[in-house]
Amino acid sequence: MRPRLALLPVLAAALALAGCPRLDPMNRQPKAKPYRAAPGAGGALGMRAPPEGTVPHGQLLPLEVATGLGPDGKAVAVSPVPVDAKLLARGRARFNVICAACHGVLGDGESQVALNMSLRRPPSLHQFRDVPDGHVFRVMSEGFGLMPSYAAELAVEDRWAIVAYVRALQLSQFATLDQVPPEARGKLEQEGR
Numbered sequence: 001m002r003p004r005l006a007l008l009p010v011l012a013a014a015l016a017l018a019g020c021p022r023l024d025p026m027n028r029q030p031k032a033k034p035y036r037a038a039p040g041a042g043g044a045l046g047m048r049a050p051p052e053g054t055v056p057h058g059q060l061l062p063l064e065v066a067t068g069l070g071p072d073g074k075a076v077a078v079s080p081v082p083v084d085a086k087l088l089a090r091g092r093a094r095f096n097v098i099c100a101a102c103h104g105v106l107g108d109g110e111s112q113v114a115l116n117m118s119l120r121r122p123p124s125l126h127q128f129r130d131v132p133d134g135h136v137f138r139v140m141s142e143g144f145g146l147m148p149s150y151a152a153e154l155a156v157e158d159r160w161a162i163v164a165y166v167r168a169l170q171l172s173q174f175a176t177l178d179q180v181p182p183e184a185r186g187k188l189e190q191e192g193r
Helices: 002-018 063-067 085-103 133-142 156-174 182-191
Strands: none
Touching (some): 063 133, 063 156, 085 156, 133 156
């Protein structure tokens, strides 16, 4: 029984030394540390500026697409993403899942969730027909007022798809008969009788 008790201090010391940073081979290997001279770099600091023309990880998209801002720092007027039927379909699907609960299926701010909001109801998206597309994108990305950011839930491409769909909703709710294509105008005139 005594030999086992005699091993306890030795075992405790071995465990304590196992976590000692001086014995860790990772701490002894040569490596560059910020604000210190890098080994083999002739005295240059370990923290250096990236080479000219490189693209940082996670910013492979053009600035306008990734942020909704132009080179002048203002919201882009028109979406930098080309709009087609596939993009609109994706925008509609994501809008119905993420946005319609508060802003309504038509984007008019009429929904059951909106009716139960006590502080302030979500605005109708049709009020924002004159704001740049980049502004709508940035509101989804950063939030605005009581609306939180949806950047974690919506990829950049999905946010631009929703911008395109919101523009289609705005157009559909406020289009004049002159803006309707001739082949669909006849059908609308017949339904209006």
